Amino acid sequence: MATINVTRARAREVKAAARTRQRVPLGRRVRRHATGYLFMAGAVLCFAVFSWYPMIREVIMSFQYTNFAGNTKWVGLENYRHIFADPGFWAAWRTTGLFTLFALIFGYAVPFITALVLNEMRNARSYFRLLVYLPVMMPTVAAAFLWRWFYRADNTGLFNQILNFLHLPTVQWLQTSHIVSTLCLVLFSTWINMGSGVLIYLAALQSVPGELYEAAELDGAGALKRIWHVTIPQTKLILSLMLMLQIVGTVQLFLEPFVITGGSENTTSVVYLIYQYAFNFNNYGDASALGIMLLLVLMVFGGMYLWLARRVEQD
Amino acid sequence: MARMKIRKKAEQRSVSRTLFSQAQLNRPLGRVAYWSSFWVMIVLFALVFLFPLYWMATGGLKSAQEFIQVPPTLVPTHPQLSNYSTAWTDVDLGRLLFNTTLYAGGALLFQLVFDIGAAYAFSKLRPALGNVILFMMLATLMIPATVLVLPEYLTANNIPFLHWSLLNSPWVIWLPSVTNAFNIFLLKRFFDSIPEELLAAAAIDGAGPLRALWSVILPMSRPILGVVSIFAVVNVWKDFLWPLLVLTNTSAQTVNVGLNQLSVGLPENIFIAALAIASVPTIVFFLIFQRNIMSGLTAGSLKG
Numbered sequence: 322m323a324t325i326n327v328t329r330a331r332a333r334e335v336k337a338a339a340r341t342r343q344r345v346p347l348g349r350r351v352r353r354h355a356t357g358y359l360f361m362a363g364a365v366l367c368f369a370v371f372s373w374y375p376m377i378r379e380v381i382m383s384f385q386y387t388n389f390a391g392n393t394k395w396v397g398l399e400n401y402r403h404i405f406a407d408p409g410f411w412a413a414w415r416t417t418g419l420f421t422l423f424a425l426i427f428g429y430a431v432p433f434i435t436a437l438v439l440n441e442m443r444n445a446r447s448y449f450r451l452l453v454y455l456p457v458m459m460p461t462v463a464a465a466f467l468w469r470w471f472y473r474a475d476n477t478g479l480f481n482q483i484l485n486f487l488h489l490p491t492v493q494w495l496q497t498s499h500i501v502s503t504l505c506l507v508l509f510s511t512w513i514n515m516g517s518g519v520l521i522y523l524a525a526l527q528s529v530p531g532e533l534y535e536a537a538e539l540d541g542a543g544a545l546k547r548i549w550h551v552t553i554p555q556t557k558l559i560l561s562l563m564l565m566l567q568i569v570g571t572v573q574l575f576l577e578p579f580v581i582t583g584g585s586e587n588t589t590s591v592v593y594l595i596y597q598y599a600f601n602f603n604n605y606g607d608a609s610a611l612g613i614m615l616l617l618v619l620m621v622f623g624g625m626y627l628w629l630a631r632r633v634e635q636d
Numbered sequence: 637m638a639r640m641k642i643r644k645k646a647e648q649r650s651v652s653r654t655l656f657s658q659a660q661l662n663r664p665l666g667r668v669a670y671w672s673s674f675w676v677m678i679v680l681f682a683l684v685f686l687f688p689l690y691w692m693a694t695g696g697l698k699s700a701q702e703f704i705q706v707p708p709t710l711v712p713t714h715p716q717l718s719n720y721s722t723a724w725t726d727v728d729l730g731r732l733l734f735n736t737t738l739y740a741g742g743a744l745l746f747q748l749v750f751d752i753g754a755a756y757a758f759s760k761l762r763p764a765l766g767n768v769i770l771f772m773m774l775a776t777l778m779i780p781a782t783v784l785v786l787p788e789y790l791t792a793n794n795i796p797f798l799h800w801s802l803l804n805s806p807w808v809i810w811l812p813s814v815t816n817a818f819n820i821f822l823l824k825r826f827f828d829s830i831p832e833e834l835l836a837a838a839a840i841d842g843a844g845p846l847r848a849l850w851s852v853i854l855p856m857s858r859p860i861l862g863v864v865s866i867f868a869v870v871n872v873w874k875d876f877l878w879p880l881l882v883l884t885n886t887s888a889q890t891v892n893v894g895l896n897q898l899s900v901g902l903p904e905n906i907f908i909a910a911l912a913i914a915s916v917p918t919i920v921f922f923l924i925f926q927r928n929i930m931s932g933l934t935a936g937s938l939k940g
Contacts, residue, residue, distance in 0.1 A: 353761060354761075354764055355763075356761055356763075356845050357757040357762065360753040360754065360756055360757035361754040361757040362753075363746075363753060363754070365754070367811050367812070367814035368776070370791060371788055371791065371792070371811060371812040372779075372815045373772065374787075375787035375791050376776075376779060376784060378790070379783065379787045437655070439677070440654050440655070442674060442677065443670075445674075448678070448681070449681060452682070455685055455689065456688075458918045458919050458922040459919065460892050460915060460918060461874050461876055461892060462876055462891070462892040463892075463911040463915050466895065466907070466911055470695075470904070470908065471691075476706045479688075485707060486707060517933055521933065526654070531654070532653075534657070535657070544656070547655055552655065569780060572780075573782045575877055576877070580896065592782045595782070595785070596785075596877070599786045605786060608786050609786060612783045612785075612786065613783075615780075615782075616779060616780070619783075620778065
């Protein structure tokens with residue numbers, strides 16, 4: 322109903338605007354356009370220099386042999402062939418994929434479950450909200466170094482101190498295996514990022530109408546059934562949006578391996594590898610080709626999201 | 637006191653029914669279950685989110701020996717405040733914090749001026765091809781920032797036509813921060829909701845486009861301006877990869893980049909003290925603006 326009214330109002334507005342446009346003399350119209358361009362000039366310039374031009378340049382560089390010294394020649398698909406042959410390329414994708422998978426299991430589920438529990442709390446609501454958001458506000462690198470200290474393999478790291486205190490055997494956190502190190506990174510990433518997720522889910526949960534729970538309860542649905550049949554369908558839009566944001570965010574993993582593991586145990590991620598290609602191996606072509614691949618993968622996820630969103634809407 | 641009671645009552649009334657009904661929680665069994673899970677959550681949150689910060693603050697107070705002691709001391713036996721002053725001077729934290737504040741402030745200013753200008757043009761002035769430009773800006777939302785880092789770095793090092801290098805100058809943080817399509821989108825949507833009649837009335841009173849923006853649109857847009865401003869500041873404060881590449885001079889670095897560079901070679905207890913100091917400004921900022929930050933977070937994501 323509301324949308325129809327808005328559409329009608331909009332149609333009226335457009336008609337009115339069309340009528341006035343006919344009456345406005347040419348000089349005034351030119352001036353209106355010019356003022357419009359003037360107002361957006363700053364942003365357009367910034368976008369042109371720091372967004373649109375680099376995008377084009379990235380595509381071009383991915384087909385070139387080019388480096389810091391500026392020796393540039395066309396090599397066609399050679400860069401792509403080159404990085405496919407690099408074992409580090411597959412390892413980086415495996416790490417990124419594993420991190421994304423773990424982050425989906427932990428980083429995605431934990432904030433939602435936390436929000437579900439917090440939404441039932443009738444007391445100390447601001448205490449919970451304040452605490453969960455504290456890590457989000459820390460400088461990321463400071464938090465990462467803090468966790469690197471917690472993960473120390475000798476007995477001075479916090480986690481091993483706790484295991485010691487409980488008389489449990491200590492763990493070589495970041496030096497055991499590929500999977501354990503990646504899990505450690507996911508744990509840190511969940512800790513520092515979950516605040517925003519929890520707050521967004523809490524807001525979404527508060528908009529779920531109480532009558533639906535009432536009705537489900539009268540129909541004899543237990544708590545888990547109410548979550549499955551009321552809470553999740555009512556919040557599925559925000560859930561799918563957050564899923565997409567989560568995937569796009571985790572595929573761009575860089576800071577965690579860079580600061581916490583330094584790429585040890587094969588924890589070099591794709592973006593970290595781009596960084597290494599460009600700034601350690603001085604090979605801009607390979608770095609750009611890898612960047613383009615990352616972009617294509619993210620676009621696939623974006624497309625999947627759009628397809629999913631449309632299906633959700635149709636249901 | 638009385639006002640607090642009234643507020644509390646209002647809060648209780650406004651809490652609508654959730655997964656469990658109030659009646660269910662008022663039963664004896666429900667009450668036990670509620671209060672036990674409540675206290676479990678209180679303790680769990682304190683352990684997970686407060687204890688690491690406590691461990692950092694006290695770790696920075698310990699002497700080098702106490703720092704590596706097994707088992708550790710929960711409260712430092714001989715707290716050394718001098719660790720903090722050593723960290724402050726050795727890491728040059730004053731400069732790092734000043735730099736980051738300067739970058740965040742400038743980024744905020746540039747984003748407000750340029751992004752508001754653009755959103756106003758897209759929403760109200762609507763020049764020819766405006767929608768095409770808006771679409772091109774929004775399309776950059778699909779391209780993650782990390783993909784463009786290398787060509788962006790090369791461009792910043794040698795600006796087309798002008799051949800200036802912006803590296804190690806504040807401009808290299810300020811100008812790219814303007815390319816925040818999400819901010820433009822949020823602002824444009826908000827401006828769209830401001831009735832055209834108000835602007836027409838302002839025009840009849842003789843107000844030009846700039847005057848209309850300043851005295852009609854902006855005063856009505858305070859909530860969205862708050863959201864955009866907070867995220868402009870927080871983004872600069874949290875960014876790492878871009879400043880790592882473009883701020884190579886020690887004297888120009890941000891907190892994140894500086895800490896990363898100085899992590900080797902400092903005694904550990906001093907470095908942890910430095911981490912603690914570096915975390916203070918944003919946490920204080922959060923405690924002051926928590927209401928705005930939290931409401932902005934949900935508004936930005938739900939409506940956006």
